[in-house]
Amino acid sequence: MKKIGQFIYPWGNGHYTRMMRLDKVLPKYLNEEFTTHYFSKGEVYKKLLERFPDKQNNVHEVLMPTPIDGKVGPSVSRSLLNILFPVADNHSLVNQVKNYMKKEREFYNKEKFDVVINDGDMGSNVLAKKRGIPSLFVTNQYMPKLWKSRSYFYPGLYFISKQIAKATRILVADSAPPYTICEYNLNFPNDIRDKVTYVGHFSNRKLPDHTSQTDLEGLVDGRDFGYWMRTGNKSTNDGTGQRYEEVFHETDMNGERRIISHAKNDKSIDRVVGKDGKKYSMKDAYEKKIDWIQIDIGFLTEQEMQTVLTECKYAVINGSHTIMGEVMGMNSKPIIGMPIYDEHTNQIKWAEEKQLGVLAESKKQVIEAIQRIRQNYNKYEERLEEFSKNFDGNGAENTAKIVSEILERKK
Numbered sequence: 001m002k003k004i005g006q007f008i009y010p011w012g013n014g015h016y017t018r019m020m021r022l023d024k025v026l027p028k029y030l031n032e033e034f035t036t037h038y039f040s041k042g043e044v045y046k047k048l049l050e051r052f053p054d055k056q057n058n059v060h061e062v063l064m065p066t067p068i069d070g071k072v073g074p075s076v077s078r079s080l081l082n083i084l085f086p087v088a089d090n091h092s093l094v095n096q097v098k099n100y101m102k103k104e105r106e107f108y109n110k111e112k113f114d115v116v117i118n119d120g121d122m123g124s125n126v127l128a129k130k131r132g133i134p135s136l137f138v139t140n141q142y143m144p145k146l147w148k149s150r151s152y153f154y155p156g157l158y159f160i161s162k163q164i165a166k167a168t169r170i171l172v173a174d175s176a177p178p179y180t181i182c183e184y185n186l187n188f189p190n191d192i193r194d195k196v197t198y199v200g201h202f203s204n205r206k207l208p209d210h211t212s213q214t215d216l217e218g219l220v221d222g223r224d225f226g227y228w229m230r231t232g233n234k235s236t237n238d239g240t241g242q243r244y245e246e247v248f249h250e251t252d253m254n255g256e257r258r259i260i261s262h263a264k265n266d267k268s269i270d271r272v273v274g275k276d277g278k279k280y281s282m283k284d285a286y287e288k289k290i291d292w293i294q295i296d297i298g299f300l301t302e303q304e305m306q307t308v309l310t311e312c313k314y315a316v317i318n319g320s321h322t323i324m325g326e327v328m329g330m331n332s333k334p335i336i337g338m339p340i341y342d343e344h345t346n347q348i349k350w351a352e353e354k355q356l357g358v359l360a361e362s363k364k365q366v367i368e369a370i371q372r373i374r375q376n377y378n379k380y381e382e383r384l385e386e387f388s389k390n391f392d393g394n395g396a397e398n399t400a401k402i403v404s405e406i407l408e409r410k411k
Contacts, residue, residue: 002034002407005113007104009120010044011066012232013263014322018138018173018202019119020051021396029400030407037111039104039121040064043233062103064121065096097123108133115406117399122163129166134406136399137167138199140174140321144185146342165192171199171399173321175392181324184346197402201325203393210303215286217307219272219295225257226370227312227333231320236340237263240318243338248294252367258316259295259308269298309333314373316366319344328356329391332384334377336360336369355383 006023009015023036038048039062048059101123108127118124119138128135143161164170170188174180176198188196213221230240244260247253262269272285273294280290282297300308309315309331317323319339324347327333335357337348351357357380358369373380 002030002032002114003111004034004036004403005107005111005116005124006036006038007062007064007116007118007121007124008038008040008044008048009066010040010042010064011120012236012320013044014140014320015119015138016040016044016047017322018395019117021202021204022117022399025396025400026403029397029404031404032407034114034407037107037113039107039124042066060107062107063096063100064123065100101127114410115403117403118167122160122166125163125166128168134168134410135166136169136171136402136406137164138171138173138399139164140172140182141185141343142170143187144343145187145346168195169402170196171395171402172196173200173202173395174198174325175200175329175390179387179390179392181328181347181350182321182343183350185343197398198392199398199402200392200395201329202322202395202399203325203330204302205330205393214301214304215282216295216297216300216304218286219282219290219292220259220308220311223257223311225259225312226314226316226336227308228258228260228316229318229323230260230262231318231323232263232340236318239340240338244316247363247366250363250367255293256370257293259297259312261300261305261308262296262298264298266298269296271296313377314370319348321347324351325391325393328384329388330393332381332388334358334373334380334384336366336373338366354387355380356387 006019008019035058037058037060038052039060040048041061041063045059045061049056052059104123104127108131113133115134115136116124116128117136117138125135125137142164143157170192172182172186174182177183180186180198228244230237230244232240241262270282272280272282272290272292274280274285274290275293280288285292309327312333314334314336315327316336316338317327319337319341324335327335328351335351337344337351337357337359338361339345339348345359348357348359352359358372360366360369
């Protein structure tokens, strides 16, 4: 039986989402029995335990170093301080790297993997190369362009890029040029271009089985609204939500319907604000046929998310690569991007240049972006239709084929 290692970086949800979509399709492409071991920490580790209740022995906690949370995304100052010194509950980064590499080394020596798939975890590349084990590194960035005078990050990015380059193959989770959303986050040197493959987005191409209409779906049916998506780890999610709320308080937003998904599996987040200013539960609002202005929901089912994406006029996001692919590529909807990281800024700038969306870094710019999209909606629809035709959402399938080819060669 073949052994596969999946090392999933625990910052945000994108790495986990990609690997779980790969996990679903792998059995279709592998011609022999295999078992997969999963490695991560924090919320992703908990999700893996919940997802694989019968395979708990194959789910392992490894304390991969991550940035220190701030109020809006990572705290740059605290993360820099943490390189040499303990911060909050985190040992110094130097010690974190030493300890996590020791832990991963123990797993490598014990499990004897036939192939490893590393989504964001660079340390596993190093260990695989030393042992002659084929490694696939899944990513949407390599030496990204930096904004806001953050040139002091370049030494760190250079070090990271060197570790990424140790993978046997680098798989870009995006469409091939010129349709690459993360184009400005990729700066591959000539000496590694031969190992780079654009496999496509790891999209969920299967439409959910349709059950009866939910109260939320009933409320949005035939309405004109924007879809405001909160995503990412806690600080990114909270920071995004805080910025959205600041926009909602502007008088220009008084007549602009919106749905806010909080990306939190919390059933208490269930609120509909009517145009009369009163608040209702989803059930009451639907039964009373309330003319609503804002809907807050903790977590959308797959069916509800597809309905909302189909019905919405535009989506407001923070620039998550996975979400941009779902919104623009799979559903042909324009985006308004309010970036948290430079990675986000690069991707939203790319979308703006292609007339697929608008970059907005202030309350005023968000309102102007909504107006611009509404006034030029036909133009955005045309560009999005072309983009969707060339959108490659087969990242999971194409990666599974590569895994299969590697294992076939090892026979």
